[in-house]
Amino acid sequence: MSTDTLLDALHERLGGRGLLRDPADMARYGVDWAGERLGQPLAVARPASTAEVSATVMLCREHGVAMTPQGGHSGLVAGALPAADGGELVISLERMDRVREIDPINFSMVVDAGCILDNVKQAAAEHDCDFPLSLGAQGSCQIGGNIATNAGGLNVLRYGMMRELVLGLEVVLPDGRIWNGLKALHKDNRGYPLQQLLLGSEGTLGIVTAAVLKLSPRQTQSRTALLGLPSVEAVIALYGLARRDCSDLLSAFELIPRRCIELAMEATPTLSDPLDDAYPWYVLMEVAASGPLDLGAMLEHLLEQGMERELVLDGALAASDAQAQQLWQFRESMLEGQRRRGEHLRTDIAMPISAIPAFVERASTAIMAASPACEIIAYGHVGDGNLHFNILPPTTLADADKHAHLHELEALLFEVVDEVDGSISAEHGIGRTKQAAYLARLSPLERELADGIKTLFDPAHAMNPGRILPRP
Amino acid sequence: MSTDTLLDALHERLGGRGLLRDPADMARYGVDWAGERLGQPLAVARPASTAEVSATVMLCREHGVAMTPQGGHSGLVAGALPAADGGELVISLERMDRVREIDPINFSMVVDAGCILDNVKQAAAEHDCDFPLSLGAQGSCQIGGNIATNAGGLNVLRYGMMRELVLGLEVVLPDGRIWNGLKALHKDNRGYPLQQLLLGSEGTLGIVTAAVLKLSPRQTQSRTALLGLPSVEAVIALYGLARRDCSDLLSAFELIPRRCIELAMEATPTLSDPLDDAYPWYVLMEVAASGPLDLGAMLEHLLEQGMERELVLDGALAASDAQAQQLWQFRESMLEGQRRRGEHLRTDIAMPISAIPAFVERASTAIMAASPACEIIAYGHVGDGNLHFNILPPTTLADADKHAHLHELEALLFEVVDEVDGSISAEHGIGRTKQAAYLARLSPLERELADGIKTLFDPAHAMNPGRILPRP
Structure with missing residues (x-):
């Protein structure tokens, strides 16, 4: 059988640690983060180098087998989950987890795609820098997945999406060739931006194996506040005020409804109501700086302004890191509270x-x-x-x-x-679960160009087929 | 003759103001900014709407005539200059100069591609916002050209290139179809990012007719300093210090050699040596904020640190807007001083x-x-x-x-x-003047993908042919 030949060849090329064929070993590669969806890998390749990824892809191509690149299993649209028919080889990047290089003077670092986001952040911090991407899943998600999905998260308003945090990429294309675009340049206007196409392509145009990331100076101080507001209108007005009053030092501004505060307290009984009264809407906000500025005075000035205009009804300003963490705990516990309610609709x-x-x-x-x-x-x-x-x-x-x-x-x-001319997918991507809603809103022209891009990179439609666009 | 038929049809569709055929009227559309290169338009179409751009492109396509989209003539790589053989129709966007809409709450505005950058900045300021792109040519360059070249300039370190300042685009494709991607969304992860391909494509994939731009809160205060330093090493060390010490409020950090200070004083005799002594290297830096922070104290703290570490030898801190403008005058006059020296090599x-x-x-x-x-x-x-x-x-x-x-x-x-693994074009693009150096450094794989992208959008190779990539 052709797949047996492929798996034998992969085993020979990748070694015992590099190829999982036992159903028990493979089980965790077929389950998504919420545990709701199941896929069935043909096998799981775990290459340890870019050359091994390339060899794996070339072998799959020779044998006509489709591939599912996989990162840290925290995607929310079933984009990195193998199909249920057992026909797709999962290519997990988890063994490629090396920080290759850090250049704090250039505010950049080079990392393997399998690095876990928290480890990348930690490595940057050791060189007095921040890698500012901040996600609930940062303890498990991988940089390659963050790139493939153009990840967002909590600090986008200040630092942008993953697209704005990547300077260069190394990619194995669907035919197995390696594109070395690992440039550590903050500006580069040479021709069409290949790396922009890969960012957010959800593994359908190639497998990201490494990236040059853009760093920021390490924040040395931050202030967090949880505020009670009367209406969504007040939240939006306060946001405009905060952007101006806090200059560009606002790093998070989260809207939270009262029900979420209650869900958080249900999930974490040690949490008590954060303000003396209950308010219909809350804002959890953070300002941060790397230099010697008086952030406390800045935030107090904003809150005075907000109260004067009756946008802010009450607020808790964290006086310590521990208090700040407690305020952020509401954001995390409310997600846990939601999860405990069983099946529910998550949108983005x-x-x-x-x-x-x-x-x-x-x-x-x-x-x-x-x-x-x-x-x-x-x-x-x-x-x-x-x-x-x-x-x-x-x-x-x-x-x-x-x-x-x-x-x-x-x-x-x-x-x-x-x-409201909005988007049905702000940061999670399309994958398989959003595909129908996505296609229904795509113009024929957009569909034609999207098909053309896919076919240009992957004429055999073997790289994560059926994600974003349907199989032809 | 086929071109006569085309020009008659264009005249009928666009009207007298919409089509220039008289050599005297056309002359200025064939000269680039430095006056060094000459092109010869077949004629100059000046459509007044997106529909007229679309009709113009369709007529060109029917008649097999190539097109050169043109903005404000400030490009530096002959990318928007028609070929010398008189075979290309210039499509100037200059009559499409309307600010369509400003939404200060969303920090966005919608503008026609022919808007001059300064006018866009002015319109944003009237709504208490900044459009932060800042270029020497901002009094004449157009937004469409800024998008086509992914413009950079003075404030990139804080706000990014044009790529990071665009939320959505409207584009007429090489076959005349209109792509409406005018979304005012700060996050949108639906499929492949078409707008990223257009940004920096130098008019080779389509004609940008309008854009949604991302705004910032208007800066209400800034501080400028001109510093004397002993070496480039000291400049780089001071930069690292400044990024940290000034949090994210550093908006410009320009390296200037002594020779440029001299050229500036030659070009503008009213300028006198800015510091008591001459130094081999200077830094012109600016910090800016929209809220009530003490920027003066922040900058003084940085300079104390810089002097303590012997990175900064002397400095002038502008005490007023007029003084700040005088310091910036050195940056402008040095360019004029260079220009007066006649032909010279400009690189980027x-x-x-x-x-x-x-x-x-x-x-x-x-x-x-x-x-x-x-x-x-x-x-x-x-x-x-x-x-x-x-x-x-x-x-x-x-x-x-x-x-x-x-x-x-x-x-x-x-x-x-x-x-040093650098780029031969940081912000000016490739156009025609950088093409040989660009192609010599392109890998076969990169060339294949670039050719594929061009062919996908423009199979007839009629849209700004020979720019970035050679004609096939």
Whole structure:
């Protein structure tokens, strides 16, 4: 059999640690982060070098076998999960986890794609630098996955998405050739930007094996505040004020509804209500600096302004790192609280910041009209116009009916996204779970160009096929 | 004749103001910024709307006539200049100069591609926002050209290149179809990023007709300093200190050699030596903020640190806006001083910031060995690793011999660029003048993908043909 020949050849090339064929060993490579979806790898290749990735891809190509590049299993759109038919070879980058080089003078570092984000951040910190990408999954997600999905997270408003944090890439193309684009240049206007195409391509155009990352000076101080606000309008007005009043030192500005504070307290009983009263909306914000500025005075000035204008009703300003961590704990525990409620609708939508108040109003009205007993949990990154407008199904609904019900509500929600010229995927990507909604909104011209790009890089449609675009 | 039919059809579609055929009217569309190169338009189309651009492109396509999209004539690589054979229709965007919409809450604005950069900056300022792109040519360059060339300039270290300042695009493709990608979203991970391909494509993949730009809060205060330093090593060390000490409020950090101060004083006799003594290297730096921070104290703290470490030998801190403008006058006058010296070599190279000291040393040695009587003028944007390492030819050299001599020196210089893994085009692009040096450094794989991208968008090779890549 052709696949047996392939697996034998891979075993010979990659060695025993480099190829997993035992179902028990392979199990964890077929499950996504939420544990909701299952895939079935043909086998799992674990190359230890760029040359081994290249050899693996060439062998797959010779044998006509499709490949699923895989990072840290924290994707949310089933983009890096193998198909259920057992026909795809998973190529895991997990053994390529070396920090190759750090150049603090150039504010750059070169890392293998399999490096875990937290390790990259730690290595940068040891050289008095920050790698500012900040995600809930940073303890497990890998740089290659962050690149493939153009990851976002908490600090985008200040530092940009992964696209803006990458200076160069090394990529194994779908035919196995290695593209060395590992340049450590902050400016480079030579021709078409290949690396921009790879960023966010979800493993469909090639396998990122290494990257040059852009660093920032290490922040030496930060201040965190949790504020209670009367309305989404007030949140948006405060954001405009904060961007101006805090110069460019605002690094996070998170919208949190009251329900999320309650979910956080349910999930973590040691948390108590953060402010004396309950407020309909909260903002968790952070300012940070690397130099000797008085951030406390800056933040107090902002809060005075916010209170004077009746945007801020009350607030807690962390007086220590421990207190700041406790405020951030609400953000983490609310996710855990959501998870405990079982199957629910997670979305990741974007819109102009100015559209957020009207969107929340219209979307909430539409959803509650269709499903009066559901619960809406709309939180997100205000500065990016990015909401995770999630829905907990009615507790009375039978488990078997939840999926279809939530799917209907998602369609309703996406219609409101269309009305504000928004995006159905702000930071999670398309993968397989968002594909239908994505394709339905793609113009024929956009589809033609997207197909052309895929075919240019991967004429055999063997590299992560069926993600973003359907198989031809 | 086919071109006559085309021009008649264009005249009918665009009207008298929309098509220039008189050689006197067309003359200025065939000259580049430095006045050094000449092109000969077939005619000049001046469409007044996206629909008219689309109609123009479709007519050209029907008649098999090549097109040169043109902005504000400030390009430096002959990318937007028509060919000398009179076969290309210039499509000037200059009549499309409308600011379509400003949304200060979303920190975005929608503008026609023909808007002059200064007008865009002014319109943003009226809404308490900044559009931070800052170039010497901002009084004449157009947004469409800034996008097509992925423009850089003085504030890249803080705000990024044009690529990072664009949220969405409207583009007329080489077949005349209109792609509406005018989204005002700060995050959008839906599929392959078409707009990234257009950014920096120098008019070879389509004509940008409008853009959504990303704005910042308007800076309400800034501080400028001109410092004297002993060496390039000291400049680089001070840069690292400044990035940290000034948090993220550093908006410009320009390296200037002594010779440029002298050229500036020659060009503008009202300028006097800015510091009591002459120093081999100067840094012109600016910090800016939108909120109530004490920038003066911040900058003084940095200078104390710099002096303590003997990085800074002396400095002038502007006490007023007028004084700050006077310091910036050195930057502008030195360019004028260079220009007055007649033909000279202008380069635009990038390298890792950490490589700058060794590069300046090695490149200077190589150039002076080859041409002992030439003068080197190396200035640039330190935070971007971007040097304009320019060369004035020996004054004794006959005018007729200058071009060939400078071309030889450029080749020598680019070899040193290769040694530090640098780029021969940091911000100016490839166009036609950098094409040979670009192609010589392109791997077969990169060439294949670049050709594939061009062919995908423009199979007839009619849109700005021969720029970036040669005609097939």
